[in-house]
Amino acid sequence: MLRPEKIVEVRRLIAEGLTDRQIARRAGVGNGSVFRVRRNLVPLRPPRPAARRGSCDELPVGPIERCPHCGRLVEMPCRAALAENYRELHGR
Numbered sequence: 001m002l003r004p005e006k007i008v009e010v011r012r013l014i015a016e017g018l019t020d021r022q023i024a025r026r027a028g029v030g031n032g033s034v035f036r037v038r039r040n041l042v043p044l045r046p047p048r049p050a051a052r053r054g055s056c057d058e059l060p061v062g063p064i065e066r067c068p069h070c071g072r073l074v075e076m077p078c079r080a081a082l083a084e085n086y087r088e089l090h091g092r
Contacts, residue, residue: 002033002042010037 002010006029013023020034027034036042067078074080 002029007037007042010034014038
């Protein structure tokens with residue numbers, strides 16, 4: 001995904017009338033990226049993912065430490081350990 005400042009730069013170069021290849025070289029992006037920007041297939045800002053009920057995004061993110069259950073070095077709470085506990089409780 002192109003950063004917003006790159007998209008603005010590519011659009012500015014398109015307005016100057018350069019070819020896709022010239023724009024790609026100047027902006028440091030691929031020809032395909034220039035093609036997508038020229039045809040407005042690239043949004044200036046990426047869409048935010050919709051939060052789903054019960055998604056992992058709702059979990060608090062804590063410090064990176066060793067999980068006491070699985071031993072992995074993870075951001076707490078350990079999602080793998082939470083999933084394992086869920087499976088044990090619900091028999092899945």
